[in-house]
Amino acid sequence: MPNHNTQPPPTCADTTHTGLLAEIRRRLHDADAAREHQRAQRARRGYLATARRAADGPRRDRLGAHRPASGRLAHRMRLPAHTATSGVLKSFYPWVMDPGLGVPGIYIGMDLYSRASFLWDPWELYAAGIITSPNGILVGEIGSAKSSLLKSMIMRFAAVGIPFSWVDVKDEYTPLAQVLGVEPLRLGPGLGVRLNPLAAHGRYPGQTDDAWRADLTARRLNLLEGLVHVRLDRPLSMTERTALELALASCTGQLPGVARGTLAPASLPAVVGKLQATEEWTSALRDRGVTATQLLDDSRDARLALHSLVDGPLRGMFDATDDAHRYLDFDAPGTVLNLHAVRADQAVTVMSMVCAQSAMEAALMRPNARPRLVGYDESWLAMRYVPLLRRLQEAAKLARMFGITNILAAHRLTDYAAGAEGSEAARLARGLIEDTGFRVVYRQTDASLPITRDMLGLTDVQTGLLKYLRKGTGMWLLGNRAFVVQHLLSSVEEPLVQTDSRMNLRRADRDEIADEDWDSLLELSASPREDT
Numbered sequence: 001m002p003n004h005n006t007q008p009p010p011t012c013a014d015t016t017h018t019g020l021l022a023e024i025r026r027r028l029h030d031a032d033a034a035r036e037h038q039r040a041q042r043a044r045r046g047y048l049a050t051a052r053r054a055a056d057g058p059r060r061d062r063l064g065a066h067r068p069a070s071g072r073l074a075h076r077m078r079l080p081a082h083t084a085t086s087g088v089l090k091s092f093y094p095w096v097m098d099p100g101l102g103v104p105g106i107y108i109g110m111d112l113y114s115r116a117s118f119l120w121d122p123w124e125l126y127a128a129g130i131i132t133s134p135n136g137i138l139v140g141e142i143g144s145a146k147s148s149l150l151k152s153m154i155m156r157f158a159a160v161g162i163p164f165s166w167v168d169v170k171d172e173y174t175p176l177a178q179v180l181g182v183e184p185l186r187l188g189p190g191l192g193v194r195l196n197p198l199a200a201h202g203r204y205p206g207q208t209d210d211a212w213r214a215d216l217t218a219r220r221l222n223l224l225e226g227l228v229h230v231r232l233d234r235p236l237s238m239t240e241r242t243a244l245e246l247a248l249a250s251c252t253g254q255l256p257g258v259a260r261g262t263l264a265p266a267s268l269p270a271v272v273g274k275l276q277a278t279e280e281w282t283s284a285l286r287d288r289g290v291t292a293t294q295l296l297d298d299s300r301d302a303r304l305a306l307h308s309l310v311d312g313p314l315r316g317m318f319d320a321t322d323d324a325h326r327y328l329d330f331d332a333p334g335t336v337l338n339l340h341a342v343r344a345d346q347a348v349t350v351m352s353m354v355c356a357q358s359a360m361e362a363a364l365m366r367p368n369a370r371p372r373l374v375g376y377d378e379s380w381l382a383m384r385y386v387p388l389l390r391r392l393q394e395a396a397k398l399a400r401m402f403g404i405t406n407i408l409a410a411h412r413l414t415d416y417a418a419g420a421e422g423s424e425a426a427r428l429a430r431g432l433i434e435d436t437g438f439r440v441v442y443r444q445t446d447a448s449l450p451i452t453r454d455m456l457g458l459t460d461v462q463t464g465l466l467k468y469l470r471k472g473t474g475m476w477l478l479g480n481r482a483f484v485v486q487h488l489l490s491s492v493e494e495p496l497v498q499t500d501s502r503m504n505l506r507r508a509d510r511d512e513i514a515d516e517d518w519d520s521l522l523e524l525s526a527s528p529r530e531d532t
Helices: 011-057 085-093 123-128 146-159 174-179 208-232 236-253 268-274 282-288 292-298 302-312 348-364 386-397 424-433 446-456 459-466 505-512 514-525
Strands: 106-111 117-120 136-137 165-168 332-336 372-376 403-412 436-443 475-478 479-485
Touching: 011 459, 136 146, 136 302, 136 505, 146 165, 146 372, 165 348, 165 424, 174 332, 208 302, 208 348, 208 386, 236 268, 236 282, 236 292, 236 302, 268 302, 282 292, 292 302, 332 348, 348 372, 348 386, 372 514, 386 403, 386 424, 424 446, 436 446, 446 459, 459 475
Parallel strands: 136 403, 136 436, 165 332, 165 372, 372 403
Antiparallel strands: 106 117, 106 479, 436 475, 475 479
């Protein structure tokens, strides 16, 4: 009997259909597995990137930093190259394509904003109206390469015929002077060099005789008062100022009622010798209602202070009695007054520095003199004393008349914040800085930033940038413009500007030094220095 439940055997068509379905299912399964694998790989890469950013911080690459508000592009823009002139391109990027100062000058380095060369010449900038004063200030922490900038300026201006005059307190400009063919003028007890800090300066064109005499008298009195202030470490009384005025008038023959037509030379020994010439002051004392005895008693401290200046630690250095400048050769590429031998204490250093500067300024202030770069290194030492601040301010005002660029150098602007807030010293120091035409600020510490922002009128962005500036990078402020410049040195300049070379002596080099050389090396290392 036939079996009706038996299925018919599969045909060839049925077998083909079943295999196709199985292949489709297998491919679908493989596709799903591949997608799952890709999703797992993306998730793993995202997890690793997040962990790496958390551990290493924002990663910087060609697209910027991975962080909010960084301006990073999600994808590189696929645009065709565009060719245009620089005049058109700077309209596309007005904050990047900076045209520069537009005047010739010495090469300083590279402007880090525009990547262009930064050229600087205060005389050209003043003539172009970019700055209103040829004077400037340079501040920078130890190790920020402040001294390197000053020395390279001297070399580069000397190469184009502009001489320099410097008062060297720390004996660090001697190698530079020797390369330029300048013999430093060394001042110190027993060295035989004598200058007159009360020498008369020249009269600028258009200045009347009466105006010149009044200006010369004020300059001399500020110097005398400042020296006594430093020596006594206190301001002078009105009686002491009167005694100095009468002694100076006696020296120059300008006492009221007996004034001569010409000025006699003034000097420190002459003023000291006239501090007790009461017989010549009879008329002047009567007009002031003061007796000679009262004046001598009340001015005793000032008189003794000047006596100790002439006969004490600075004896034989600043007691020249004429206006001749026989020791200063201003036809040379430069002049360096070296005061390394008189660094006994800060008061003596300040007095010798100010006397040397005054003698140098009197010789520089000559009609038709060549433009000159004049440096006031360690100028902060004089900022405590109001008369010396007045003297610096007067020298800055006369700079335009005689073609001089004065550069005041210090470590930080807090050094210039002399006296209490609102005091005369604070006002004079602030006014001295405000009268500068250019300011160069190197790296500053957090503690110095508030007063730096206040005294220079910086923005918050500029102020925050100062503490991140690298060695040799400074912010140049000229008028209402700011440039961040990387100072670059040549192979000739680099060995001449390093003031920390003795600190960089390698251990291997020290081990090779013979025992008999150690005494001379230690003597050399004992000299004061400043990191470049």
